[in-house]
Amino acid sequence: MSNSGSNLDRLRRNNLATVLRIVHRSRAASRAQITAATGLYRSTVAALVAELAALGLVVEGEPEATNRVGRPSPRVHPHPGVVALAVNPELDAVTIGVVGLGALVEHRVRHPVSSAVTPEDTVEIVRDVVQDLRGGPLADRRIAGIGAAVPGLVRAGDGLVRLAPHLGWTDAPIAQMLGDALGVPAMAENDASLGALAEHLFGVxxxxxxxxxxxxxxxxxxxxxxxxxxxxxxxxxxxxxxxxxxxxxxxxxxxxxxxxxxxxxxxxxxxxxxxxxxxxxxxxxxxxxxxxxxxxxxxxxxxxxxxxxxxxxxxxxxxxxxxxxxxxxxxxxxxxxxxxxxxxxxxxxxxxxxxxxxxxxxxxLAEDRLLIGAAELVFAPLLGDPVLASRLAP
Amino acid sequence: MSNSGSNLDRLRRNNLATVLRIVHRSRAASRAQITAATGLYRSTVAALVAELAALGLVVEGEPEATNRVGRPSPRVHPHPGVVALAVNPELDAVTIGVVGLGALVEHRVRHPVSSAVTPEDTVEIVRDVVQDLRGGPLADRRIAGIGAAVPGLVRAGDGLVRLAPHLGWTDAPIAQMLGDALGVPAMAENDASLGALAEHLFGVxxxxxxxxxxxxxxxxxxxxxxxxxxxxxxxxxxxxxxxxxxxxxxxxxxxxxxxxxxxxxxxxxxxxxxxxxxxxxxxxxxxxxxxxxxxxxxxxxxxxxxxxxxxxxxxxxxxxxxxxxxxxxxxxxxxxxxxxxxxxxxxxxxxxxxxxxxxxxxxxLAEDRLLIGAAELVFAPLLGDPVLASRLAP
DNA sequence: CGGAAATGTTGCGTCGGTGCACATATTAGC
DNA sequence: GCTAATATGTGCACCGACGCAACATTTCCG
CATH class of the missing domain: 3.30.420.40 (ATPase, nucleotide binding domain)
Known part of the structure; x- marks a missing residue:
């Protein structure tokens, strides 16, 4: 039984996760807003935010200029140094994105292809593109993992593509392959399911x-x-x-x-x-x-x-x-x-x-939708237990 | 935000709830089994069970005769003194049940009717039947509430029957009416949804x-x-x-x-x-x-x-x-x-x-299905926060 | 310019789960 | 039958997370 929050350690991690999710979804939240949203006490929120900052997941910034009485509350933002890679193999192109916490699509590369790509092609394209990006958008970033939005039936758990008729894939272990090639956690899910998730979190x-x-x-x-x-x-x-x-x-x-x-x-x-x-x-x-x-x-x-x-x-x-x-x-x-x-x-x-x-x-959300959804897949473990960030490569 | 388990109090209540749910679903669980299922420590489980016993929700009984080494672990049962009333108005009859924690249907009364009952009829029948039961099956029982399984569309939250074509009900506040008549918490839901819940928890x-x-x-x-x-x-x-x-x-x-x-x-x-x-x-x-x-x-x-x-x-x-x-x-x-x-x-x-x-x-589950489902509706708040039991009439 | 309001900061108190040490009850083996 | 092994209950000291009160800081308002 994953009795979330059963002991003190879990309790802390749960609360860290709650705060991180708020920052992720809102992209910027004052500590006062977090206090109101969670029901936790000011001092507790301060401690949680400090821990998330120490984990390199959030940064505290200047207070927003609000015209209200009272001491201004510093704003908490997602840390720009943490990103997810997102991939969407399609008939005519393989699209690769670099997405930050807060679902910010920082970079998008569309790699056109003439005919349907195989899983092997996809991995190769991704590897090449990511190699190119290491000097630029990926410099000094911690990569939480890579998520694939696949037009087909993807098995939960291991990201095996059971059937993608459109691409001609059958039982393709795309998550496994991407993980092996890039050395980061990899997962995959059906594209439309990820689209639904993206529209739910950041769209209509x-x-x-x-x-x-x-x-x-x-x-x-x-x-x-x-x-x-x-x-x-x-x-x-x-x-x-x-x-x-x-x-x-x-x-x-x-x-x-x-x-x-x-x-x-x-x-x-x-x-x-x-x-x-x-x-x-x-x-x-x-x-x-x-x-x-x-x-x-x-x-x-x-x-x-x-x-x-x-x-x-x-x-x-x-x-x-x-x-x-x-x-x-x-x-x-x-x-x-x-x-x-x-x-x-x-x-x-x-x-x-x-x-x-x-x-x-x-x-x-237009063309960012699937990249945001795929990134969400990658961020999900982190948003469930932010302490996992300590295991990310620097 | 109902951040379940955000503070120490919630943590305790969550753990109480987890233990109570295990006892409810299994009808009998040894403390050792609870320890294994929750991942909590022996002494913690002992304390939680003791608190649930003090709340009158569980009783500890003799250990089961298991043929294994080690000190036998006392079995924890749902307390027979806590019951829910369950009602199922149908075309040909109104069925009323007394259901204990652990989904034990202790008593069932089928009250045949010649033509479709109105909400008012239903409440009257229920009141009469419950009155009769007070001397018998309901004697010395704490009634957690009454749940109605209605063949129609029931609004979540307030148990308003928007439409029950079969019974000829429109916008009937059946939960409100039952609550007023009996003086206990009342709720209602669609019969098949409750059937699904019952089969999930206690059936196929x-x-x-x-x-x-x-x-x-x-x-x-x-x-x-x-x-x-x-x-x-x-x-x-x-x-x-x-x-x-x-x-x-x-x-x-x-x-x-x-x-x-x-x-x-x-x-x-x-x-x-x-x-x-x-x-x-x-x-x-x-x-x-x-x-x-x-x-x-x-x-x-x-x-x-x-x-x-x-x-x-x-x-x-x-x-x-x-x-x-x-x-x-x-x-x-x-x-x-x-x-x-x-x-x-x-x-x-x-x-x-x-x-x-x-x-x-x-x-x-045959004819008990809807009664079990309706009782589950009543027990849900208690299974989510057992401390609520302290507010039940003795 | 001073008071009110809202929030950050600090230190301490409370309380829940853990884990050790010990007690106890059962089975297995000789 | 007796002892060892095993599993579990029990009591107590410890750790750590959140709440709270008091104080500090910043802003708005008259």
């Missing part, structure tokens, strides 16, 4: 403890769930695969695929086709669709996809009762093309009390 | 932290989810409404309802019809169906319902990645009528790594 879902995140990409639809303020992982870590669900399709003429799965019915390829585009990035596709949304072919396809999506979203809402559904990629475009209609369709198929509390929103 | 799902529970009753299909060892509630407490989901129905001839919702397609009424029964309890229906499952009308309807159910289960599995799906009521009959077939259909539509770890099982 900041103040929301129950949300569903769905992202529409070229390869399909991925998803992640935050329930009760915590990521929903399931036994194996495979939770959130909304794309493979089969929602009801009331009008059989609307069904265009054999399986009837969400990502076969609601797909970027079909939107590109009606927009008359070969390939396009998301803003281009969105613009094209919004400009031509009155043409009947476009309008009908948007409507068809919106309807099927609405059933899938209602199914999710009935089961998870979230206060927010965050849509990314081309799903955000489906929302943008007629927000009221989508909301109306969802509300129709959702139990009224659940529908009342439900909001639909587009994602917010 | 004992050692499982991620499970989905689906119950098929006369009025429809209710559900509950345990994710990461904790009940999934959602913002409003309405999570788990699988019955209102619309699963894909590949063969349009299989679709028989307008909405296409799970509970309209997969229903007890249609099973009764093909079995040629007017009304029947669950064992009778199950026997009738299993005996006639080779007749084509019966076989076809079983097959049709099984297929649609399988899609709904797959949808749930893809999103929640549970290790167990527990089926109750007539859904257990659908499983029993051809377990391999249902498992096969689910596996087909579920992502392979998710399907690998997934098991389908029938529910286990």
């Amino acid at each position: 879902g900041r103040d929301v403890d129950d949300l569903v995140y769905l992202n529409g990409g070229a390869s399909g639809i991925g998803g992640g769930v935050i329930a009760g303020g915590r990521p929903l992982r399931g036994v194996g870590g495979y939770a959130g695969e909304f794309g493979h669900n089969r929602p009801g399709v009331p009008d059989s003429a609307h069904r265009v695929s054999l399986t009837g799965s969400l990502e076969d019915e609601v797909s970027r390829a079909r939107l590109l086709a009606v927009a008359g585009l070969e390939a396009a990035d998301e803003p281009t596709l969105e613009r094209a669709l919004l400009e031509s949304r009155d043409e009947s072919v476009v309008a009908e396809e948007l409507d068809r996809q919106r309807r099927i999506l609405s059933t899938a979203l209602s199914n999710a809402a009935n089961v998870l009762n979230p206060s927010l559904i965050v849509l990314g990629g081309f799903l955000a475009t489906l929302l943008a093309s007629d927000p009221e209609k989508l909301a109306e369709l969802v509300a129709e198929q959702t139990l009224p009390p659940t529908a009342e509390q439900l909001q639909l929103r587009a994602a917010e | 799902g004992r050692d499982v932290d991620d499970l989905v529970y689906l119950n098929g009753g006369a009025s429809g299909i209710g559900g509950g989810v345990i994710a990461g060892g904790r009940p999934l509630r959602g913002v409003g407490g309405y999570a788990g409404e699988f019955g209102h989901n619309r699963p894909g129905v590949p063969d349009s001839a299989h679709r028989v309802s307008l909405t296409g919702s799970l509970e309209d397609e997969v229903s007890r009424a249609r099973l009764l019809a093909v079995a040629g029964l007017e009304a029947a309890d669950e064992p009778t229906l199950e026997r009738a169906l299993l005996e006639s499952r080779d007749e084509s009308v019966v076989a076809e309807e079983l097959d049709r319902q099984r297929r649609i159910l399988s899609t709904a289960l797959s949808n749930a599995a893809n999103v929640l990645n549970p290790s167990l799906i527990v089926l109750g009521g007539f859904l257990a009959t659908l499983l029993a009528s051809d377990p391999e077939k249902l498992a096969e259909l689910v596996a087909e539509q579920t992502l392979p790594p998710t399907a690998e770890q997934l098991q389908l099982r029938a529910a286990e």
Whole structure:
């Protein structure tokens, strides 16, 4: 039993973790704010902050110029010297980021590739890029580890990629490989789950403890769930695969695929086709669709996809009762093309009390989302027990 | 911030809670077992158990006759003097139970009703029954509170029944009413969510932290989810409404309802019809169906319902990645009528790594399930902070 | 410019868990 | 049967974390 906080040592570490999490999430918090948020006494917070500073995890800075009575309280910031590496292998590129505590993306390198990368390619690219960065953004930084956001099913615990159809990976021990190559702790998780986490901690879902995140990409639809303020992982870590669900399709003429799965019915390829585009990035596709949304072919396809999506979203809402559904990629475009209609369709198929509390929103963090999520994976152990920082290489 | 265990007082109460939860879940644990499970020191456990005993929550008994070396360790049991009242208003009856710590159902009263009860009826019945019990099962007991398992949407926090179509209740403050009538803390929650909790803590799902529970009753299909060892509630407490989901129905001839919702397609009424029964309890229906499952009308309807159910289960599995799906009521009959077939259909539509770890099982706790779940609701505050017991009437 | 308010700083008190030393109860081996 | 080994209960001294009170510091306000 990991009875967190069972003895004095755990108690201290718990409180250190609580303080560090506050600083991490807020990026800057005065000691007075920390005192209020934790309920701990002033002197205790002072001692905890001092210990975190000694661990090299936070720095105390000048007080914020607030126009209030009383002695100003020094502001506590994440220490810029601690970073996580984040990797996102995709069909067209491998993106690598350097992310500080507080989810600050300090550096991002996009390494384009012509064809799908193998796990070996990925590790090699990462090694090369990191080598280059050692002189610059990584100089004098302590690297907490490396996290990979992978478009596929990633086993919880060891970061084994069970299946990434898009990349063509099967049972690839990507975390193990990255760890061996770089000599730092390495972990991996599904990209959409990390996107959900990032939007929850630093995006549209900041103040929301129950949300569903769905992202529409070229390869399909991925998803992640935050329930009760915590990521929903399931036994194996495979939770959130909304794309493979089969929602009801009331009008059989609307069904265009054999399986009837969400990502076969609601797909970027079909939107590109009606927009008359070969390939396009998301803003281009969105613009094209919004400009031509009155043409009947476009309008009908948007409507068809919106309807099927609405059933899938209602199914999710009935089961998870979230206060927010965050849509990314081309799903955000489906929302943008007629927000009221989508909301109306969802509300129709959702139990009224659940529908009342439900909001639909587009994602917010753009290209940093997966890097932030992957970094969060790396920081998680540290945010759970800051004393681990003493083991980081200087 | 409810930073559990932030100070010394919380630390103590946390540890008390941990010990009490162990005793509650196991019904009997030796002090040595508690020591091992918590990682606390022998002397600490002794002190904690002594404090729980002083609070009237546990009793120490004779050591179990184990054939091992060493001094025998006294066994710690839940104190029989602490009970919760549990209520389950249903169409045909109001059931009231007296449940002790350790989920021991000490007494059960079924009060049949001819037509659906109102909230007022329910409270009156409960008051009368409890009055009768005061001389017997409730004599010299400390009542921790009363919990209601309601077939409908119950708002988290205040136990307001937003909607119970089956009973015809709308915005009924049942928890408030029960509390006022009995003068004890009162709370309410959806029946299936409590069923899920009960099966997780004391039923088939004992050692499982991620499970989905689906119950098929006369009025429809209710559900509950345990994710990461904790009940999934959602913002409003309405999570788990699988019955209102619309699963894909590949063969349009299989679709028989307008909405296409799970509970309209997969229903007890249609099973009764093909079995040629007017009304029947669950064992009778199950026997009738299993005996006639080779007749084509019966076989076809079983097959049709099984297929649609399988899609709904797959949808749930893809999103929640549970290790167990527990089926109750007539859904257990659908499983029993051809377990391999249902498992096969689910596996087909579920992502392979998710399907690998997934098991389908029938529910286990029978008629005690909802009473145990409702009692758990009552005991929850006590199991979170045993010191609250000092406020219970003697 | 002085009082009020808010917060940092310091030292001490309280209290919870640990661990040692010893007592006790059971099994295993001869 | 007796003794050794083992596991656990018991009592007490120790350590360490947080709370608190008193004092110091900084700002705002009239």
